[in-house]
Amino acid sequence: GAVVSQHPSRVICKSGTSVKIECRSLDFQATTMFWYRQFPKQSLMLMATSNEGSKATYEQGVEKDKFLINHASLTLSTLTVTSAHPEDSSFYICSAGDDYYGYTFGSGTRLTVV
Amino acid sequence: GDSVTQMEGPVTLSEEAFLTINCTYTATGYPSLFWYVQYPGEGLQLLLKATKADDKGSNKGFEATYRKETTSFHLEKGSVQVSDSAVYFCALDNFNKFYFGSGTKLNVKP
Numbered sequence: 001g002a003v004v005s006q007h008p009s010r011v012i013c014k015s016g017t018s019v020k021i022e023c024r025s026l027d028f029q030a031t032t033m034f035w036y037r038q039f040p041k042q043s044l045m046l047m048a049t050s051n052e053g054s055k056a057t058y059e060q061g062v063e064k065d066k067f068l069i070n071h072a073s074l075t076l077s078t079l080t081v082t083s084a085h086p087e088d089s090s091f092y093i094c095s096a097g098d099d100y101y102g103y104t105f106g107s108g109t110r111l112t113v114v
Numbered sequence: 115g116d117s118v119t120q121m122e123g124p125v126t127l128s129e130e131a132f133l134t135i136n137c138t139y140t141a142t143g144y145p146s147l148f149w150y151v152q153y154p155g156e157g158l159q160l161l162l163k164a165t166k167a168d169d170k171g172s173n174k175g176f177e178a179t180y181r182k183e184t185t186s187f188h189l190e191k192g193s194v195q196v197s198d199s200a201v202y203f204c205a206l207d208n209f210n211k212f213y214f215g216s217g218t219k220l221n222v223k224p
Contacts, residue, residue, distance in 0.1 A: 034157045038212060044150070046157035093212060099154045102201060105214045 002028050004096045006106025013084055013113055021079045021109045023094035029074035030096035034103070035067075038091040047092075050077045084113045116141040120204045120215035127194055127222050129193040135189040135218045137178075137204035145208035147171075147180050152201045161189075161202070191197075194222045 003026040013019050023033055032051055036044040048069050049096070051058045056069035066088075068080040081088050089112050097103035119123065120137040127133060143171040149171070162171030167182035176191045187204060199222045204215040 036158065036209075044158060044160070044212065046159075049157055091212070095158070102217055102219065103152065105212075108212060 002097065002104040004030075004094065004103070004104045004106040006094055006109055008109060009107060010110045011112070013111070015085055015104045015113055016083055018080055018082045019084055019111060021081075021092055021094075021111075022081070023077045023096060023106050025075045025104075028097070028101070030040045030077075031074065031098045032103075033071055033077040033094055033096045035069060035077075035079050036093045036095070038093065044093065047079075081111065082109070086113045116206065116208050116213050117205055118143070118204050118213050118215040120218055122216070123201075123219035125194045125218060127219050127220070129196055129224055130193045130220055131222075132218070133189070133191040133194045135202055135204075135220070137163075137189065137215060137224075139185050139187065139204075139206050139213075141185075141206055141208050142211075143208060145206040147178070148205040148207065149176065149178055149187070149189050150203040150205060152203065154200070158203065193221070196222045196224055198222050208213075 005024045007022045035047045039046045047062045050069050050071040052074050058064045071077040079080050093108040094106045097104045117140045146165045148156040148163045151161045152158050162173040164171040164180035170179045178189045179185050201217045201219045203217045
């Protein structure tokens with residue numbers, strides 16, 4: 001079946017630094033990737049939709065300059081949290097696929113900013 | 115480890131039919147349970163949730179009851195509409211880590 005690899009699974013970084021999270025489809029090409037964020041004890045929140053070769057579409061309230069998304073190929077999308085602060089600490093998860101074959105989730109990344 | 119298993123699709127129903135999508139889970143402790151829906155071309159949306167045993171989540175005519183004794187959280191709707199056609203994901207949140215089922219595609223025909 002379809003496999004989506006998300007890396008790293010956990011990362012701790014210092015306040016003010018940037019962190020890159022990768023979402024990679026291992027055995028299929030994903031025209032669309034979604035990035036989600038989960039706040040403690042709340043449900044997932046869609047951050048942005050990433051389509052290969054075009055700019056990401058961000059949901060209202062998500063700062064595009066802070067959460068940089070790059071979908072440079074059909075198998076890789078990256079989310080970079082720039083100038084991270086403690087309030088950016090969260091669980092980030094991606095999903096990849098298309099409407100015909102469906103979507104598969106990555107295993108998520110736990111970001112802690114200290 | 116924790117996991118979610120949901121029935122494979124696609125599920126094809128006629129409008130106004132009764133819907134059940136089965137979901138069972140394996141988890142330590144006391145997870146929260148969710149149903150998410152993904153319409154074509156869109157990201158996930160939270161449909162409903164339950165945070166403890168015997169809670170019933172409901173939204174837009176959909177319901178699911180958190181059954182700890184059977185470790186289940188089946189999604190039901192009494193009368194589906196064409197606009198309910200989407201992919202439905204069952205998920206659990208345990209210690210702030212999400213686990214998703216594989217998704218069930220629902221096709222509702224007029």
